[in-house]
Amino acid sequence: MVLPRAAQTQRRTRIQEEKEELILEAALDVFATHGFRGTTIDQIAEVAGMSKPNLLYYFRTKEAMHRALIDRVLDSWLDPLREFDAEGSPVSEIRSYIRRKLEMARDFPRESRLFANEILQGAPHIEDELKGPLKSLVDEKAEVIRSWAKAGKIAKCDPYHLIFAIWSTTQHYADFDVQVRGVLGEERSGDGRFEDAARFLEQLFVSGLEIRDGGA
Amino acid sequence: MVLPRAAQTQRRTRIQEEKEELILEAALDVFATHGFRGTTIDQIAEVAGMSKPNLLYYFRTKEAMHRALIDRVLDSWLDPLREFDAEGSPVSEIRSYIRRKLEMARDFPRESRLFANEILQGAPHIEDELKGPLKSLVDEKAEVIRSWAKAGKIAKCDPYHLIFAIWSTTQHYADFDVQVRGVLGEERSGDGRFEDAARFLEQLFVSGLEIRDGGA
DNA sequence: TGATAATTTGACCGGTTGGTAAAACATTAC
């Protein structure tokens, strides 16, 4: 892994800090909507308002930009799941997990789409992360959910598929935004749709996991 | 819109039928995993086992192949929703809708990913379809769901977000397949995961929509 | 201020891309 020239300077400068930030911001824009292969360096350069060789002075390759983004985003993307607390009450934990994930879909849709693109295209750059850190975290939280079910606090259910369901329903509002807005129509496409979604999903998951008489 | 040379022949031949099918099959493969811009004609040609100019004899441009695929798939993709029957019992209608959507995710994952890619990238080729036919169909079915709620057959809920939830949870198993398998691990990544998902989702939606005493 | 280090640019390169033209080849109808 050869370093870009900017990283070979004697000290890290203010300009490096700023430009790298600027580039990653632009790259996020483009990668999120076109995927890795559909993105060109020229496009990123244009969005960032700088020339291509200048961009390559800070990141040696397109891969390097993509990796920097993935690394930065992957971590923060899993934060809501990490906060999932075994000691809390199941209903409020699940409720606030949904809420946090929905907030991320609303506030960081590009980050969500960056991942969605990557996964859709077979996760060629993050397979290890999926099978390593991500799997471990999910395994851990699945165990928490299972213990809740065993203790009779929520209905018995497959904890993995519960997590998948929360992921997919919430991220849907970032990844499939165009479709959601198209179907809801102009009038209902304001920010209110996130409130409506939150209300619906909380109802669905909370009462969907409640224990009932005939409950299997 | 200029026609490809194959369409300019006097009659439609057997070879045309076969080759166009072959090409669309290959194109589905590639578009589904790389998106429109990430796909090259050469790639499609290689998968189809024919030369690029030969391919362009049947479809004049990359756009033409993509559009042919979208048109073909969009229709069949909405079939499960069309079958949604106002006269049926809500629980069994929702249950079988989930089941059908999951079967499609299992049996036609490429078709699902083709759409996912398209939507993710801003639906540049199907915006009209989203706001037209798709919206109309959803509006119609949302009205059905609303009437069920009004009649006290299911809990009150936002019918649009209910439909989004069913879409996202089921399509997740096609679109995010790599992630699902990564998280579940080798052992649990057999076809059984679709059975598990079906069981979980039916439980979630059915009891999530049941009317209860404290019901909202 | 001037020297040094850091940044930016323009010109360029080999490979790939979407697509074309025309000739060679295969199939079909008579």
Added chain:
DNA sequence: GTAATGTTTTACCAACCGGTCAAATTATCA
């Protein structure tokens, strides 16, 4: 069989792609 029709290939093109290089420019600091 042969002529017309339909199909495939070879050779090609201009634009674009990821990336390099060296020179020009700008910022930093003694």
